Structure formats: C-alpha cells, structure tokens
Amino acid sequence: MSLTKTYRFSAGHRLYIRGLSEEENFKIFDTCSNPNGHGHDYYVQVKVSGEINPETGMIINLQELDNTVNIVINELDHKRLDIEVPYFEENQPTGENIAKYMWERIKPDLGEKFIHLKLSETSNSYFEYYEEGNYPYEH
Amino acid sequence: MGFKKLLTKKMEFSASHRYWNPGWSEEKNVSVFGKSAGPYGHGHNYSLEVTVEGEVDVETGMIINLYKLKSVMSDVLGDFDHKHLNDDNPYFKDLVPTTENIARILWELLEERLGDNPKCSLYRVRLYETHDMYVDYWRK
Numbered sequence: 001m002s003l004t005k006t007y008r009f010s011a012g013h014r015l016y017i018r019g020l021s022e023e024e025n026f027k028i029f030d031t032c033s034n035p036n037g038h039g040h041d042y043y044v045q046v047k048v049s050g051e052i053n054p055e056t057g058m059i060i061n062l063q064e065l066d067n068t069v070n071i072v073i074n075e076l077d078h079k080r081l082d083i084e085v086p087y088f089e090e091n092q093p094t095g096e097n098i099a100k101y102m103w104e105r106i107k108p109d110l111g112e113k114f115i116h117l118k119l120s121e122t123s124n125s126y127f128e129y130y131e132e133g134n135y136p137y138e139h
Numbered sequence: 140m141g142f143k144k145l146l147t148k149k150m151e152f153s154a155s156h157r158y159w160n161p162g163w164s165e166e167k168n169v170s171v172f173g174k175s176a177g178p179y180g181h182g183h184n185y186s187l188e189v190t191v192e193g194e195v196d197v198e199t200g201m202i203i204n205l206y207k208l209k210s211v212m213s214d215v216l217g218d219f220d221h222k223h224l225n226d227d228n229p230y231f232k233d234l235v236p237t238t239e240n241i242a243r244i245l246w247e248l249l250e251e252r253l254g255d256n257p258k259c260s261l262y263r264v265r266l267y268e269t270h271d272m273y274v275d276y277w278r279k
Contacts, residue, residue, distance in 0.1 A: 001239060006271035052243065055160055056171060057235030062272070063173055136275075 002049040002115065002136060003059050007069055009077035012039035013093035037080055040121050044073070044102060047116035047136060060113060068109040072102055095119055095127040103129045145262055146202045147190040150212045152220035155182035156236040159225070180223055185241075186267040187212065189249060193259035203259045215248045242266040242276040 014037040015029040025033040032038070046069055050059045079085055081093035091097045099119040107114055116136050120126040130136070157180040158172035168176045175181070189212055193202040218228050224236040230244045246264045253261055267273040 001242070001277075002275045003239065004273050004275070052237075052239045055162075057158070057237035057240045059239055059274075061171065 001052065001059060002047050004045050004047045005062070005065060005069070007044045007046065007073050008041060009044070009073050010039060010041050011076050011078065011093075012037045012080040013082055013088070014038070014080075015092055015094060037082075042076075042098070043120040044069075045116075045118040045120075046106065046110075046114070047118075048110060048113040049115050049136065050113045060110075065110075069106060072105045075105075076102075095121045095125065099127040099129040143192065144195055144202055145190050145192050146205075146208075147188050148205060148208050148212065149186060149188045150209075150216065151184060151186050152216045153182060153184050154219050154222050154224050154228075155180040156224040156231075157181075158235050158237065160235060161233075180225065183268050185219075187216070187245065188263075188265040188267075189261070190263040190265070191253070191259050192262035193256075196258070211249065211252045215245060215252060219245075238266055238268040238272070238274045239276075242274045246276045 013032075014034065015032040016025040017028070020028075022033070022035065046065070048060050048065065052059060075085060076098070081088040081098070083089075085093075087101050088097070091101070099117055102119065103114075103117050106117070115134055116128065116130045118126055118128050156175075157177065158175035159168055160171075163171075165176075189208065191203050191208070195202055218230075219241075222228050224231045224241070228236075231240070234240050234244075242264050245266065246261065249264065250261045253259070261278075263275055263277040265273055265275050
C-alpha cells in the first residue's frame with residue numbers, strides 16, 4: 001500500500017555553465033540559458049509506502065508528512081534557484097537535480113517509507129527519483 | 140516477452156467521516172488527527188480508480204465488460220456514496236475511516252464481487268481523497 005501527496009512550488013532558474021560565452025551556453029541549454037532566468041510552477045509527488053498502523057488507520061500522519069516536505073518546499077518556493085539556493089550554485093537547477101536535491105533533503109526524515117518522488121516541471125515533462133530496483137509500479 | 144494488459148475505470152463518490160479512535164482520550168485523538176477529529180465529521184469528493192489485469196478475450200476484444208465493472212463499482216459504492224462512513228457504513232464501526240482503510244475495504248469488496256477469474260483479476264485500487272492526495276492498494 002502506498003500514499004501519494006502532491007505539493008507545489010514556484011521557482012526561477014537559469015541553466016548555464018560559468019566561463020562559457022552566452023552563445024556557447026545557448027547551444028547547450030537553448031532558451032533555458034536566458035541571462036535573466038525564467039520560472040516554472042513545479043509539482044512534486046511524494047510517495048510513501050508501508051503497513052496501516054492499526055490504531056491510527058494510517059501509513060503516515062499527513063500533518064507530519066506536510067511538515068517534513070514543506071521545510072524543503074519553503075527552501076525553494078519563490079526563489080531564483082541558481083542564485084538563492086546554495087546547492088544550485090554548484091549544481092545545475094535542472095529537473096533531474098531538483099528531484100535529487102528534494103529526495104536527499106526528505107529521505108532522512110521519512111526513511112524507509114519514502115519510495116518515490118516525481119517532479120513535474122511543466123505539464124509536458126516530469127522527473128522521477130527512486131532507489132534502483134524499487135520502482136513502485138512494478139510489483 | 141509478454142505484455143501486461145490493464146484496464147482502469149474511475150468513479151466518484153462523496154462521503155463524510157470523522158477520524159476517531161474510541162480507545163483514546165479526546166486530547167490524544169485531537170493531537171493525532173487534528174481537525175479530522177471534529178465531532179460532527181467533514182466530507183470529501185473521493186475519486187476511485189479500479190484497475191483490472193487480464194487477458195483480452197478474442198471474441199469481445201475486452202479484458203472485462205465495462206458495464207459489468209461499472210455495475211460492480213456502483214454496487215460496492217452504495218454503502219459509501221452520500222453516507223457518513225462512521226455512522227452509516229458497516230465497515231467503520233471499529234475502524235478509523237482513513238483513506239488507507241477505505242482503500243483496503245474497497246479492495247476486499249471489489250475482489251469478492253469480481254469473483255475468481257484467472258483471465259481478469261483486480262490489480263490495483265487507487266483512491267483519491269482530494270486532488271492532491273491518493274492511496275494505492277495492490278497485492279504484492
């Protein structure tokens with residue numbers, strides 16, 4: 001059994017490699033290298049699995065899940081990621097890296113229960129992060 | 140290499156519920172369940188997605204006749220739609236009507252009605268409590 005909750009944040013970013021010219025960055029990152037940045041509404045789906053606690057009827061207390069995830073959401077929401085969030089000064093703020101960052105920030109609090117994270121950057125593209133061999137849809 | 144064939148049908152229902160463990164004090168119930176422990180309950184528009192797995196019948200081209208699946212789902216949801224789950228539904232007299240428990244009960248009721256058919260079996264129950272939260276229940 002699993003439970004999945006969706007969270008949202010809005011953030012700006014620019015994809016570029018320091019030291020490369022604007023032309024070279026444009027070749028790699030296209031419009032995502034626009035010097036002044038651009039933004040997205042990100043949707044994050046956090047999936048937890050486990051047995052139902054017989055006393056509470058729950059896999060996880062939703063308030064505790066919200067508290068854990070919202071700490072990370074608040075670090076990213078309404079921020080320019082590559083300028084205001086230290087992790088993304090060193091790592092490109094791509095969907096892949098944002099998903100990895102969120103997984104690593106959330107995992108210590110949720111532990112074993114946390115099995116899958118899905119980050120939607122737009123309605124057309126999403127990124128998934130999970131442990132190899134533990135994809136929740138193959139059972 | 141074989142292919143997995145799945146069919147999913149969705150149905151919505153509305154119900155109210157209250158999260159309350161009668162073995163606990165009021166303080167403990169409120170501290171664990173928060174607003175969901177309110178004495179008169181509250182409600183949701185649930186959305187149920189039932190997925191079956193099976194073989195495509197050569198003559199009908201179907202895994203299951205959708206009219207049959209629809210009638211099975213409607214029949215099961217009779218005890219849930221426009222009901223107060225704690226008071227009106229037989230399964231939550233001693234069970235907290237969390238999304239997890241509702242999904243599990245629905246699985247049991249659906250599986251019982253779908254019967255023992257090697258060519259079409261229940262694969263997954265996905266229950267949305269709100270648009271941003273759902274529970275999946277499946278057989279490992």
